[in-house]
Amino acid sequence: QKEVEQDPGPLSVPEGAIVSLNCTYSNSAFQYFMWYRQYSRKGPELLMYTYSSGNKEDGRFTAQVDKSSKYISLFIRDSQPSDSATYLCAMSARGSFKTIFGAGTRLFVKA
Amino acid sequence: ETGVTQTPRHLVMGMTNKKSLKCEQHLGHNAMYWYKQSAKKPLELMFVYSLEERVENNSVPSRFSPECPNSSHLFLHLHTLQPEDSALYLCASSQAPGQGNQPQHFGDGTRLSIL
Numbered sequence: 596q597k598e599v600e601q602d603p604g605p606l607s608v609p610e611g612a613i614v615s616l617n618c619t620y621s622n623s624a625f626q627y628f629m630w631y632r633q634y635s636r637k638g639p640e641l642l643m644y645t646y647s648s649g650n651k652e653d654g655r656f657t658a659q660v661d662k663s664s665k666y667i668s669l670f671i672r673d674s675q676p677s678d679s680a681t682y683l684c685a686m687s688a689r690g691s692f693k694t695i696f697g698a699g700t701r702l703f704v705k706a
Numbered sequence: 707e708t709g710v711t712q713t714p715r716h717l718v719m720g721m722t723n724k725k726s727l728k729c730e731q732h733l734g735h736n737a738m739y740w741y742k743q744s745a746k747k748p749l750e751l752m753f754v755y756s757l758e759e760r761v762e763n764n765s766v767p768s769r770f771s772p773e774c775p776n777s778s779h780l781f782l783h784l785h786t787l788q789p790e791d792s793a794l795y796l797c798a799s800s801q802a803p804g805q806g807n808q809p810q811h812f813g814d815g816t817r818l819s820i821l
Contacts, residue, residue, distance in 0.1 A: 638813050685809075687807050692802070693751060693754075
């Protein structure tokens with residue numbers, strides 16, 4: 596079993612839709628959770644960073660962590676064509692240099 | 707413009723060549739990382755340096771040799787590579803884990819093609 600599972604997509608939605616991206620994980624030691632956005636021919640860009648369970652909102656983006664279910668989500672409201680990219684979830688345990696990444700979900704937002 | 711700069715952006719080399727990838731971070735971080743990114747696979751951690759000391763080495767073949775002369779610079783020396791080494795090589799930096807973990811910040815990578 597992979598430490599982090601993420602549906603590769605592709606996910607195609609119309610402009611203005613609410614997008615839900617998800618990851619599941621198996622290691623209960625993970626306490627730090629991140630979402631990165633990666634455009635073609637670019638490196639991953641940090642979008643959201645959360646500690647432990649709960650919600651965090653930043654503009655059109657909301658990150659949710661449910662540690663009891665080992666499930667994290669990223670919601671994008673009012674999606675735009677410029678949101679078309681690959682979204683990577685990532686997580687790490689306290690004190691660890693290792694960050695474990697999902698394989699990424701490819702998102703297309705159609706104008 | 708990211709705080710982590712990688713050069714070159716693209717590299718094509720034969721299996722017998724020797725080349726080096728360079729990474730520089732301008733974020734004041736004290737840990738630096740090399741990752742390999744292949745299509746449809748998760749990022750693979752290769753090496754981690756903290757305060758210029760190597761702290762992780764994930765069973766990477768010896769044809770990849772890292773070097774960290776100071777906390778702002780990281781190199782990956784390449785020699786006798788194989789076709790399966792063709793990938794995007796990403797450098798990242800962060801503050802070393804202490805009271806809490808800090809997220810990594812990435813450069814735009816070097817696209818490496820082995821002929």
